[in-house]
Amino acid sequence: MFVSYKWLSQYVDIADQTPEELAEKITRAGIEVEGVEMPASEMKGIVVGYVQSREQHPNADKLSKCLVDVGEAEPVQIICGAKNVDAGQFVAVARTGAVLPGNFKIKRAKLRGEESNGMICSLSELGIESRLNPKEYAEGIFNFPNDVTPGEDALAALNRDDAILELSLTPNRSDALSMIGVAYEVAAILGRDVKLPEPKPAEAAEQASDAIRIHIDAPEDNPLYIARVVKNVKIGPSPLWMQTLLMNAGVRPHNNVVDITNYVLMEYGQPLHAFDLHRIETGEIVVRRAAEGEKFTTLDDAERTLSADQLVITNGQEPIALAGVMGGANSEVTDQTVNVLIESAYFNGQTVRTASKAHGLRSEASARFEKGVDPSRVQAACDRAAELMSELAEGTVLSGSVVAGEYAPEPKEVSVTLDRLNTRLGTSLTMENVEDIFSRLKFKTATNGDTITVTVPTRRGDITIPEDLTEEVARLYGYDHIPLTLPEGEALPGALSPYQLGRRIVRRYLEGAGFTQAVTYSLTSQKRATQFALEVREPVALAMPMSEERAYLRESLLPHLIEAAAYNNARQMGSVALYETGSVYLNEGDNVQPKEEERLAGIVTGLWQEHLWQGEKKAVDFFAVKGVIEGIAARLGLTDRLSFQKAAPEGFHPGRTAFVLLDGQPVGVIGQIHPSLTKEVDVKEAYLFELKLDVLLSVERPALSYTPIPRFPSISRDIALVVDSAVEAASLESIIKEAGGALLTNVHVFDVYEGERMEAGKKSVAFALTYMNPEKTLTDEEVTAVHEKVLAALKDKANADLRA
Amino acid sequence: MEEQLKGLQEEAILKAAAAQDLKELNDVRVAYLGKKGPVTEVLKGMGKLSAEERPKMGALVNVVREAITKAIESKQASLESEAIQKQLAEESIDVTLPGRPVKLGGHHPLTRVTEEIEDLFIGMGYKVAEGPEVEQDYYNFEALNLPKGHPARDMQDTFYITPELLMRTHTSPVQVRTMLEHAGKGPVKIICPGKVYRRDSDDATHSHQFNQIEGLVVGENIRMSDLKGTLDAFAKKMFGEDREIRLRPSFFPFTEPSVEVDVSCMCGGKGCSICKGTGWIEVLGAGMVHPNVLEMAGFDSNVYSGFAFGMGQERIAMLKYGIDDIRHFYTNDLRFLKQFSVHE
Structure with missing residues (x-):
């Protein structure tokens, strides 16, 4: 809503307020004034002129040579390019030395050999948008009606010396969509009367x-x-x-x-x-x-x-x-x-x-x-x-x-008690203060003890409940006068939930491990919605998408993470490690809220380790990423409950991918992006993972308790086993653990060999075993006894021989 | 004999001094002081001496022994020192060469801002509440005093999935759900961070996906002044102790009275490009919870009152870090993200 200062002053006395002061007061009382435009402030030297004569410019078809009376003894010659200029017109003339909007200075000039002492103006040249110009003047100069005098201020005659306040109205304040409505508001702010027109047509x-x-x-x-x-x-x-x-x-x-x-x-x-x-x-x-x-x-x-x-x-x-x-x-x-x-x-x-x-x-x-x-x-x-x-x-x-x-709704009556007003606002207003505010709004009031009843005029349809009255009081009293306090009552301890804390732990860990957090869009294309998803369902679709790219809800975080990696790869950042935590949305049927699962996903591509001048470069591989996942499990106390199972879900390299299991149940996937996809998604060898973060974080984390540091020495035995190539290390490890019993405190793979020196179809896997008894020093005989059991079990269950 | 000893001492000292390395030096020690060495031989021969001469001679032997030992030790120290000097010289490195990089990731700037605000309000006794991003129309609009057909809920601004399901347009439904969980009993003191969605075309200042963090306090005597005090404390902690807030009346269907909250600009009110010359930056929307909202959530609005506020992490991050384009948050350009891995 554009409010003309001059027009507004017909209804309320604002003579003592500059437009800027008025704008500030209106804004502070609740209607935002987005700007105050004062067109005349960027113009000067523009007067009314009377075109005494017009003739064709001798050297230019499209120009006219005019003699214009600008209220001085002698008329001035002005060359004008407008088609509609003619003798007998009253026009706006920018004299020599005048300034037009955009700091356009008018100088004495010679146009095709003829002197021109100014410019006859169109309304656009005077700063009025052409879409607002009357049609007959939109393409040429403006003509005044005949009631102006040459030499008088043209800007005043055109009300360009006005100030225009641009009001940004909230939907509840449609009462201010009129000059009279704004006048009521200004009258309330300034504590003045409103002068309404009293139309009495003859x-x-x-x-x-x-x-x-x-x-x-x-x-x-x-x-x-x-x-x-x-x-x-x-x-x-x-x-x-x-x-x-x-x-x-x-x-x-x-x-x-x-x-x-x-x-x-x-x-x-x-x-x-x-x-x-x-x-x-x-x-x-x-x-x-x-x-x-x-x-x-x-x-x-x-x-x-x-x-x-x-x-x-x-x-x-x-x-x-x-x-x-x-x-x-x-x-x-x-x-x-x-x-x-x-x-x-x-x-x-x-x-x-x-x-x-x-x-x-x-x-x-x-x-x-x-x-x-x-x-x-x-x-x-x-x-x-x-x-x-x-x-x-x-x-x-x-x-x-x-x-x-017939439509003459009765004005509404709304009541509020002074106590309620003060306790809601945190103020200590008196009934007089409150009555004064409503009288400034021209609302009729009646008080009965502590209660004030306000008759709300039909122009203010937004006021219907006591809180609306509270707001009127607050805004006209001024929010600046409301004190600063903090909520009283019992002190509550603030804290993150264990789940929220877990999310932060995982983020911190990943960032320490070199991953940068990404945030991608939840909305995606139909194709990407189900790509790489741990669980594929009919994707949830928007009813009115803005584009095909953002039309479905994602079922995996990976497609957009891959896109982010590709974006970076294309900008000379070859090594990328990104992770994201966020929701995926699984369709539960029409009109049922989808199941939202919080996932943790990541992508790593390029070099995992790099130290150039020492010539160290290690490309990322499956095990780099697996180590990161194992680290998460360690941080969450889940190490013993997590396992990996070879898998070949869609989109992943079938030989280099595993499901991640928690207590034997799948909670995620980790693997290399399928080589046949790399061209399509524009990344090279990249490793991906996506985990059901909500499941991992919902597991109760074990309480910490101290285990005494062993007082007795341990004994280590290394064994190199020859097994069929297909035998997985994890299965050997579990055989060892089972047979080793309580005395076996640690076992880990320290070497794997498959190649020329091995029989075809066989490989060697070497384990380091640590035996210890927390109660006493182990003897060699005791260890040997257990160790023999381990070797026997390996032979028995995995046909594993000790490497010669 | 005395002569002999003096000669040995001189000879041994000269040989020790001439030793090229620790081995040679050891040979000298063995040669002169060892069990079969000449000094020991002299000692052995002392039995032949008279009782008067014996102690005299014994003392002399000790003097010679000590002198040789001292010379050897001194030479040993100097040889060891030379050896270590040599080793050190060999092992010397250029310490200005780059260290082996430890890969460091970092928070996304939006997470940074979110966690900062979370921690700030947790310190004031708030809990963090979260909820679904795909919401029922009821929780996103109706329970917030935005009945169907309300002009403020233009279909054009909301991503609907079905007429009853939509992408939440604010995190306010979490407030509704939390209030319902409290079943009409206060106090409630939460902040709700999360992603929200609007049907906007993405450009430098608009994003169809963005983040909000809203706060809600419901209790038996919650006042507008409490809102003002809380947000003043927030602004000072978030933006600096010298900052102030200003409340301007506004309109939201779910609060009455409603206000926009400005924070004083870092230019100190002089006026700059960030505050567009006004000295104030609009940061929050807030207000007293509308009685209809309280009632719909099962709270007696005659007993309970509350305040709520909301802000956008993108806007705050843009203000705090001087980011000029909202799309940066979702492009995940490492050159952008890496700038936020430093701890302030």
């Missing part, structure tokens, strides 16, 4: 009700419809003051009748429509729901197909307007119009919203209806427009209004 004897009958078929959509009839209007431009105030309010002037309806719309916030009465030959207006599929051409010459949830104004036969949205081409006011019907109605907001959305037509009018207009202004606005048409378009206002329906 009426002729002829009754409006003889000229038109109105019938409402859809009273729920349109509870009140008021019309006035103005005959014998002279269509022409509206006066300069009205045109310029409209332009300052962001409205393009058309002709006097249309401008008046727009002016009253801006003044009262009540949308009006002017029909050419001659186009309503039937003499009646019928308001009804459109028929399904009914055709109608709006005044923008677009044919529209209506539906039954839209409301139309008809002449009893065919639509002449889409109610509250736009008039029809068939009943538009034109230069030939003589008699006018002014419509002022209350249309249901939802009905207007439905139609304006269906046709993509949002206008100043529809926006106001949608938010709800003040029913008490419907009549006054109609009267005001009739009055102005009589004054400014020489129209004859017929006697009375034609009114159909």
Whole structure:
């Protein structure tokens, strides 16, 4: 909403407030002023001129040589390029030395050999957007009507010396969608009166009700419809003051009748429509729901197909307007119009919203209806427009209004106690303070003990409950005056849950292990939604996606992590280690919330270790990533419960991939991206992992307890076993552990060999075994006894021989 | 005999001095002081001496022994020192060469901001509450005083999955769920961080996915002044002790009164490009929980009141670190992410 300072000052005394001061006060009281524009501040030296003569420039077809009276003894010669310049016009002249917007300085110049002492200006050149210029001047220079004097300040005559406040209104403050509404707000802030127009159109004897009958078929959509009839209007431009105030309010002037309806719309916030009465030959207006599929051409010459949830104004036969949205081409006011019907109605907001959305037509009018207009202004606005048409378009206002329906809701009464106000705000206001605030708002109040009852005018439909009154008091009292306190009552200990703490532990660990945290999008393409997923379901789809790339909910974090790795690879970052924690979304059926599982995923590609000048370079491999996963398990106390099982899920290298198991149940996958995919996803050899973080973190972490440090020495035995190539190390290890019993405290692989020196189909796996008895020193005989058992078990269960 | 001893001493000292290494030196020691060495031989021959001469001679032998021992020890020390010097010289390195890199990752800046805010409020007695990102219309809108058809819940702004399911547009549904869990009994004191989604085209200042952190306090006597005090404490800890806050009236369907909260700019009110010359930066939305919201969540609004606030981690990170484009947060360019692995 653009508020002209000059226009506003008609309704409330703001003479002692600079526009900036006023803007700051309005903002602090609750309506944000986004900016204050003062067009004249970037211009100077612009006066009214009278074009005494115009002749063709001798050397240029497209230029005119004009003699212009600028209020001085001698006229000045100005070369003008506008097509519409002519003798006898009053124009805006930027004199030599003048400045136009954009710090454009006007200098004396010679144009094709002819001297030019200034410039005749268009409205755009004076800083008015061309979409707001009256059509006849949009392409050329502006002509003043004849009531100006050469030499006078053109910027003042054009109301360019105004200040324009741009208000950003929250949806609850539609009351400020009018000059009068803003005046009430400013009056409340400054503690002043509001001067309202009191329209009393001079009426002729002829009754409006003889000229038109109105019938409402859809009273729920349109509870009140008021019309006035103005005959014998002279269509022409509206006066300069009205045109310029409209332009300052962001409205393009058309002709006097249309401008008046727009002016009253801006003044009262009540949308009006002017029909050419001659186009309503039937003499009646019928308001009804459109028929399904009914055709109608709006005044923008677009044919529209209506539906039954839209409301139309008809002449009893065919639509002449889409109610509250736009008039029809068939009943538009034109230069030939003589008699006018002014419509002022209350249309249901939802009905207007439905139609304006269906046709993509949002206008100043529809926006106001949608938010709800003040029913008490419907009549006054109609009267005001009739009055102005009589004054400014020489129209004859017929006697009375034609009114159909009735809508005069009682003002609401809302009560609140002083105690409640003060305890909600943390203030210590008195009843006098509170009464004063409501009186500034022009709300009637009645007090009864501690209770104040406020009669809320219909213009403030947003106030319905005690908290709304609290807000009015708070904003006008000023939030700056509310003290700073902290909540009282029992002190609660704040803390992360064990789950949340676990998430941080995992993040810290991974970051220490060289992974950088990534955050990627949850929405993805159909293809990526299920790629690499641990569990594939029909992906959850958005009803109205903005693009195919963001149309489905992901079932794995990996596709976007791969994309991030590829992005970095393409930018000379060959070694990438990224991880992400986030949700995947698993379809549980229509209209059921998907199951959201928190996952931990990562990608590593390029070098795992690198120390250039010492010639150390180690590319990432499966075991680098597996070590990281084992580290997570160690951090979470899950080492003994985690295992790995060779697997070949889709998208992974079948020889280099494993499922991660917790207590034997799959909780994730780790492996190399399938070599046949690397081209498609644009990464080289990369290792991926994705774990069910929610499962890992939901396991109760073991409480720490101290185990005494062994006092007795341990004995180590190394064995190199020859087994079939297919035998997995983990199976050998579990045989060793089982046979080793309590005395075997540690076993680990220290060498694996498969090659020339081995029999085909065989490999050697070497283990280091540590035996210890925490109670006493082990003897060699005791160890040998157990060790023989281990070797026997290995031979028995895995056909493992000691390597010779 | 005395002569002989003096000669031995001189000879031994000269040989010790001439030893090239520890082995040679040891040979000298063995040769002169060993069991078969000449000094021992002299001692053995002392039995032939008279009782007067014997102690005299014994003392002399000791003097000679000591002198030789001293010479050998001194030579040994110097040889050892030479050896270590040689070793040190050989082992000398260029300490300015780069160390073996320990790979270090780091937090995403959004996590950094989130954890910082979490920790700050945990310190003030808040718990961290989380909830689903795909929400029911009821929790995202209706229970927050946004009934169907409410102008503030434009279909265009929300990613719907079905008419009843949507990508949450704020983390407020977590507040609703938490209040319902409390079954009408206060106090509730939580912050809710998480991802949220809006139907926006991605550009420098808009992202269809972003993060929010909201706070909620419900109790028997929660006042607007408590909100102000809490946010003042937050602003000072998050942005600096010299910062102030300013409340401006605003509108949210789920709070009444509602306010926008500005934090004073780091320019100290002089006006700069960040605050666009106003001296204030808009950081939070807040207000007193709307009685309809309390009632729908099972709280008696005559007994309980509460405040709520919300902010965006992206915006805070952009302000705090001077980041100019919101898309950086989701591109995962390591050159961007690595800048946030340093601890302040």
